[in-house]
Amino acid sequence: MRSAGTAEVGVAYPPVFVVDGQAGYPLPPVPRPRRGFSAQWPLYVLVSLALCGLAVEACFIYKLHSSTTTPSDVGRVDKISQDRDEIEIRPTRRTNPMVKPSKPTAHLTAGPDRPRADGILLWNTEGDSITHELKYKEGGLEVQREGYYFIYSKVYFTEPKCNMFTHTVLRRTPRYLGDDLQLMESRRYHCSHSRELQSCYLGGVFHLVKDDIILVKAQNHTLIARRGPYDNFFGAYMI
Incomplete structure (x- = not known):
């Protein structure tokens, strides 16, 4: 048996180091947190x-x-849209189908009645015709309010053969005795074998008083063509 302090022949033993626990060695430094993370966290x-x-x-x-x-x-939603379409398509009755003018206004169109024997034209007061504060009386318009009125008239006629066609706007007033006063007139004389359709338009501003009556007269009124209300018309309105 070998003793502990003896060494075996031929065997090298490492040297024995004694560790001194009292010796002061510096500890490894604690790693610091990285600054990049602290700056990016917001x-x-x-x-x-x-x-x-x-x-x-x-x-x-x-x-x-x-x-x-x-x-x-x-x-x-589809049902509401369908009901709305049906409501819009359904015709509605207007309580006030026409807005009344603020001043006396009248527009008369040709009617079925032929002119009188003296050439005074008769007009239709229905359909597209308007009479507001101007009374229709025996082919003329009776003034209800004094003022300045623009009067107009248009007739459509067949040119006569070597004869005169006259289109006149007259004023009949109780202030003057005798014949009617002539306000506007157009004359056309044509002498040819061909008979063409022509139109004549008159328009002007005149001062009228209450109870005045304005009329339209045509000489050779049998030549007037009556195809529709757009051919022959007569009217006036206060300005």
């Missing part, structure tokens, strides 16, 4: 908040879209 927080906001907005839009496009609501 950016991470902002990005997270933005993503959360987008998610909340997406959920809100989805719920809103789902609530407005449910099958029952779609059918209800």
Whole structure:
């Protein structure tokens, strides 16, 4: 048996070192936190908040879209649209079909009655005709309010063969005795074998008083063509 302090022949033993626990050796330094992370964390927080906001907005839009496009609501909307179309197509009755003029106004169109023997033309007071504060009386318009009036008249006629066609606007007033006063006149003389259709228009401003009557007269009135209310008309309005 070998002793502990003896060494075996031929065997090398490592030297024995004694560790002194009282010796002061410096400890390794504690690693410091990286500055990059501390500087970027506010950016991470902002990005997270933005993503959360987008998610909340997406959920809100989805719920809103789902609530407005449910099958029952779609059918209800279609029914409301169909009912609205039917209401719009259905004709409605207007309580006031015509707005009254603010001043005396009249527009008369040709009617079925032929002119009188003296050439005074007769007019139609229905359809597109208007009489407001101007009374229709025996082919003329009786003035109810004194003022300045624009008077106009148009007739459509067939040119005579070597004869005169005269278109006249007259004024009949109780202030003057005798014949009617002539306000406007147009004369056309044509001598040809062909008979063409022509039109004549008269218009002017005149001062009229109450109870005055304005009329339209045509010489050779048998030549007047009556095809529709747009050919022959007569009217006046206060300016």
